[in-house]
Amino acid sequence: MATTALITGASAGLGQEFARQLASQGVQLILVARDERRLTEFAEQLAGRGDLNTTQRRPAPEVLAADLTTPEGLDRVAARLADPDRPVDILINNAGFGVHDGFEESDIADERRLHELLSWAPLRLAHAAVPGMLARRRGWILNVASVAAFTPTGTYGAAKAAVVSLSRSLSARYRARGVRVTALCPGLLATEFHERMGEDHLPDLPPFAWASTERVAREGLRALRRGRPVLISDWRYRLMSPLTRLLPDRILERISTTGGR
Secondary structure, three states: OOOEEEEEOOOOHHHHHHHHHHHHOOOEEEEEEOOHHHHHHHHHHHHHHOOOOOOOOOOOOEEEEOOOOOHHHHHHHHHHHHOOOOOOOEEEEOOOOOOOOOOOOOOHHHHHHHHHHHHHHHHHHHHHHHHHHHHHOOEEEEEEOOHHHHOOOHHHHHHHHHHHHHHHHHHHHHHHHOEEEEEEEOOOEOOOHHHHOOHHHOOOOOHHHOEOHHHHHHHHHHHHHHOOOEEEOOHHHHHHOOHHHHOOHHHHHHHOOOOOO
């Protein structure tokens, strides 16, 4: 039986790495992001690589351009997930962005878009995917959260905390019925995420502080297969995790960086 995965935020960064690793395992892909041109170019790259054990090209991934911060875009992707004639076995909710300005200065429209993309969109898409997965008694949902979910990192952390809570709830409710749900919580990743927030928001940190997207994606997919409800990815962030339960919030807030992914 062929396996199909739908990945949001698939045009760059961690989303692309999920796609590469799943494609190498023979998984059929549906790539979702706003920029159709970038998605199409990436889909062609994946198809051109072919199977490492043969000379055949892989089937080109399906491209689904959609802005998940709009009702129309979100509904389009939800409808694809709910289509019983074209079942989706794996849903990876990866799309995200951060708000640069502090809470007292930020645009409330940007804050709403952030929460709609980071917490509402994963809920909406999981809600569309779960009924079919339960009917087939087979399905996996990976929600990309963040270590920011466990620290007082403003509205970004609040939205990611909602994703962790949702993932734990769905995992507890549906694992016995064949559907596994995992919240993947990476730390800082060297992707376009911080660049899109502005040059002055790039954290001034040594290379050691940045996690590998390849490792994070691999660990996330492994945790999903094993049915782990929550995974803090990369050993450095797992080592720091106990501090979030010991240090006062005022200290954690001071040392935390906004948008820890």
